[in-house]
Amino acid sequence: MPEASPEIASEPRLTSALPEAADKSLLRFLTCGSVDDGKSTLIGRLLVDSGSVFDDQLAALERDSRKFGTTGEAPDLALLLDGLEAEREQGITIDVAYRYFSTPRRKFIVADAPGHAQYTRNMAVAASVSDLAVLVVDARKGVSEQTRRHLTVARLLGVRHAVLAVNKIDLVDFDAERFRAVEADLQRHAGEFESCRAIPVSARFGDNVASPSPRLAWFEGPTLLELLETAEVGRDEAERPFRLQVQLVCRPDAGFRGYQGTIASGRVAPGDPVVAALSGRATTIARIAAPEGDRAEAEAGEAVTLTLTDELDISRGDVLAAAGDRPEVSDQFAAHLIWMGDAPLLPGREYLLKCGTRTAPASVTEISHRLEVSSGEHLAAKTLALNDIGFVKLSLAQPIAIEPYAANRRMGAFLLIDRFSNATIAAGVIEHGLRRATNIHWQSVDVDRAARARAKGQRPSVLWLTGLSGSGKSTIANLVERRLHAEGRHTYLLDGDNVRHGLNRDLGFTDADRVENIRRVAEVARLMADAGLIVLVSFISPFRAERRMARELMGEDFIEVWVDTPLELCRQRDPKGLYRKAYAGQLANFTGVDSPYEPPETAELRVETAGESAEAAATRIVEYLRDRDRIR
């Protein structure tokens, strides 16, 4: 820092004048409302009246108002917010936007959720980071179906405080009766909130937003800004049992091993007994290490570095928890899902689940119901589509430490991620675990797969033939099996048709059933490989995700063979007459006709039957096994 100049005395006089010197707190709130109810104008008003808009921004606003404004000569405050060029031209907002303003008492982070299509997804995003919801309604319209939807989603995501801004009160002549009617209506839907109140405002003219209005003299409550400044939204996270989801293990040298992460709940101090939730191993906290000196205590919300008195094998994804009050460890739980993917939920398909710092493969095993948000009804459902909310059961490949979302936001919130597009396709909140997996371990067996395979002189392998109907999968699989058998190998052929008549008799050809079909076949193939067999699987298996699931299940036993035959050729061959029926509209969901085939990207072998005979292909596959020492 440069020396103070002689002309300017550097006194500490400013210190107390700085707003940050006081213990200023932070309030995160969301705003939502139907299109045109005046939400943007209201936020613009809060920003301007709290002095958070700079002069050059106001000048730009006036320029923009002349170009795009809806308010005649006066600046259109809504234009302060519309961010993206494309949106501004179309006059719509399509994504959650974040705004910031502060008063001497509080800093505010506003998650502004647009009100129209995709409302559920956007509301969920905004609610997940907010402690209070401001719902804007037009005084002339009052509480609408959309308002009720917004209240439901906010509640589901754990927002406990709501404010209804009854806007455009100028357009009902500042009428107290009208306001009271809306207020009464609100109370009928506000039951589950800890606090829920209505405030009359005119965003456009500023009445009762940042300062009280003589035109609303009959209203005895606070201004909207006052209410936001004083709202007590304190969460009780610090009062709950200690939890820390381990983010990173810090090992700068052999002498230091620190566990870094954000405290999800509770308090922690050196000497506290804790357990690693997944293994159940116990130890005590040694230090809360910090660059400015070790700390005596830390609490929920703080990002800390902990050391333990014992060397335990703890890594990212584990949870350090109070020894006397541990979280549940489970691989199955019931949860509410908000579906955000463009493609619908497929029960049985494997997705990735991220909960805290842990990511694990997971699938939905059952949809208990879909919530009809406007009526609150529970409806039966086979799938969930974009913006649907459902109550489901999930099953994970590995157990994780969880808690109900209502008890602990960080321990009970999760994302579902599509393994292919990597898109975030759902957000979930855990309701409860379904069975304690804490003490369930795989039965370890004495005769293992290696021993069984050795006895046969072959390595367990699963040859997974995928391709269109009529591509030649079965012919090739049969030839391969015959040759292997002639060499004395122990094999088994799982064929689409033979399995469908027995094991999978209950499944049809919808996307969901196809997924389940493949899942079962993959599990059976894995058991057979465990038994030491060379398994031939001949299935259309049109979806990459399921083939990947099979691959992951079987690890290096898995060999994908793509029987690549052009659709036109399959159609000409049409050995079972199925294409003829499909094209005649007598067979629905037929792969290649009205159901997609997703070609493999990572197949070990590709057979192009247009240029290679089935005999030659079979020879090539057997040679492949020999070259890789799978058969000797």
Add this chain to the structure above:
Amino acid sequence: MGSLSGHLRALEAEAVEILRETVACFGNPVLMYSIGKDSSVLLHLALKAFWPAKPPFPLLHVDTTWKFRDMIAFRDRIAARHGLKLIVHTNQEGVAQGIDPINHPSDHYTHVMKTLGLRQALTRHGFDAAIGGARRDEERSRAKERVFSHRTAEHAWEPKAQRPELWRLFNTRLAKGESFRVFPLSNWTEGDVWAYIRAEAIELVPLYFAAPRPVVRRNGQLIMVDDARLRLLPGETVEDAWVRFRTLGCYPLTAASESRATTLDEVVAETLASRQSERVGRLIDHDQSASMERKKREGYF
């Protein structure tokens, strides 16, 4: 932490969590260090987040060759002090073409020397996460920016490819060649940055503090004559004026403001009292409305 107010403690913890998540989830992260106050805060947070280890990523500075000399000296000193690896990258093709901020339109200059320069550096080193100090409050087109902002293999920002961000659960999965820009200071405002600098006594480039400096008045703005490359136009004279800078960039594109604020307290007080946004001093922003969105799509941030 004792002296931080509640809201700064919350912002600090959030930024530390984001930095740690970046290191946990990516193979090859980098911190885009642009030497200004936001980068200084970011580096300070990184030093805290991984302590007692060093931040496990290098610093990357995209040098346009037109930065203030004081910035370069500060950069090298800070990197050396903390023992961090510093990668300096300059778009040599731009240099060879003689692209400069004085004779070329500022948007073209920025595109070649900053945007393309950054892309080159990210591609060359194969970084999968580039941590930056940008804030959402800087400009309204940034209000919807994600904390983990997805970039295609061509470094482009696609609105459709951005993922919904809930809680602090970030989906950091990438396909080959894709990357993320990560913004730990997303929820900070300019006022928060200054208050934090003050509370944590973070050292800044001296240019933020007022001192007599050689400047010329051009188009109503004060431009510092940092070296001989800034040639005077007819009628212009160099004068010594008490000035300081609210943001820092390439010196011919960064206007100074007259000020006598020489201490941090004075600078903070002056900033918080200002009626002008910090971008007023950035000459590149005035080119066109929504110019930032275009730059973002091209990979400027």
